[in-house]
Amino acid sequence: MKVIKPLYGIAEAGTHWWSTYFKHHHQRLRMITSSYDPCLLVTSESKPFGIVGMQTDDTLILCDDEFCQLEETELQNAGFTAKPKVELTVTTPLMFNGCTLTKTNDTMDMKQKKQGEKLNLVTNAEDYRIQRARGAYIASVCQPEACFDLSAAAQHRDPGPEDIATLNKRLKWQMENQMRGLKFIQLDLSTAKLF
Template sequence: MQVYTQSDDPLQRTIIADLSVQLKDVYPQGTIMVVVKPLYGIAEAGAYWWSTYFKHHIEKLQMRTSTFDPCPLISTATGSGFGIVGIQTDDTLAEKKQYLNSSSQIDFNGCVLMIDNTNTIALRQKQQCVKLDIAQNQNSYIKQRARGACIATICQPEASFDLATVAQAGEPSKEEISRLNKRIIWQKENLDCGLNYVQLNMEKLKLFTLVDASFPNNKDMSLQITKSSTIRGNIVHWSSTKCKRVTRSVLASEIYAMAHGFDIAIAIGSTIDIMTERLNLPKTPIVIYIMALREAYKRGKLKDIMALREAYKRGKLKDIRWIDGRGNLADAMTKSTPNSAIATLIDTNKLTLRVQGWVNRTETKIQVT
């Protein structure tokens, strides 16, 4: 008797399992088995269903994956309307339809979404901060660090640096535990701290990516790379990650930051272009902001090493601008005492940038100013 209707289909992934208790005496010690059919709970685990759902959306519904992440799918068929699907689980979870309006809120992806009469959408954490507690030892340190980092990645970018640095401690010291507890106390006292998304004019979108790199301020002398992307004041991406290399110059640190910022800018920008093309809207210009370097030749090297000259010629990149550090919101994710740029942007969805250098582009040459 077949347990599942799909048990005749081969698996799309290689799965290796230990022998069951009943079979261990039949085969030599150390024998393992390769599972080729979706039996014994594997179908529920998703090894079968992911390929089925993904193929259905691509072939039957004529959707395509975004360049930012393979899970979001965007419709391409011109006669069937416009839609975006986010595949998060391997099995189908059906719930009643929910509509976001000013009189009710909805739960979304572990968050709470609310909208007011001005069509501003508020993104807040969903009771995760209530579960936070002061870390006392290594075990509680790991648990509370994970909870705090989850909230920071969802809707609190200003907490990213502290939680990214404490994650580097395998055996935390008293100082590191104290640092984590300081951030946890802030999160518990700011339960309503989150992000707001204002309504935008789709025909005038611009993607701004701000990057920064510390030199070096991690315990092992490595640098911390941060990047943040906004669309007209709406924060859509941020990260604070440790670079494994130990650099010996500020220029090298900026090159690493520029590489990460350029990659994420192209990924997000091309995803937006898929949607705007489908809606017959113009492409979204990409502008990268980086901390100002004093010497002009270093700015030229930075652009040439990253092969951004070719991106300029092909129109993939609108501009690179060097700005004063006081306006770089990525600064908040490279140090524990940052500037006030990110707080200003979160509170007002507006940010003033002091441009100190840029690239003059013509048909014949590209000159760094």
Template structure:
């Protein structure tokens, strides 16, 4: 490490070591999943391990995990507890966003919007660009 001002006896602290590493997604998912199930006493859905839920007398919350990103529907008590536990665990997190009619949310490549009538609209423009028309006459069937 010559010429960069870092001596050979220096110790570097890496803050975000896993981004860009193929195993990073598994690490972050496991970390956040364990955090939510242990610290927030959430239950894992039998349908999908990425879907967690809690309905106690203290709070209500449904959390969807996608690698290191979370999307949740919750009451104020759960939202407060989740924030407090994230800070206590020293997890770096983006500022929380709340879905409103004036503020859509981006999650996992999707845009989630709340209409004036109360409907929730999910669009995936990037995925739609990957769709192609299928020509059934070009299909080849082999047995």
């Protein structure tokens, strides 16, 4: 008997995958963890160049052709099963971590993909936990302006009517702004200034 994806569909699957893939990138691709985030890896040498963002069981890579080929070769050598790479272009969006990345000539946009359709207003404590978690997920990936309210809502173990009303206000905003996301604008670093 040969099981191809032994952990797929159970809670620990993402942790196992992340740990295995993380070690693989450190050891085989000579990547180091960024000081910003343990899920963001950068090559330790200038050639080949790669930046890898890992989120549970999904990966986003910015790299040169040499790193792309090396990563593909090392995945095959390790016997990992991976989805084929898709390149973000003006005509080809990417799906990453429940979001859709789209590109125009000058910008990139990241918006949630269908999680907002599952949001509902809350009437009881059980709904409170479910909808707060769903809203927080959306906020963490593409609506940072909602993070504070949803983090505050997470502090209530036994939410009362006022807590439910406060959460519903934020959830209503998220339901009405499902297409709101992040827009990445390329900056000219030679003329950029901080004020």
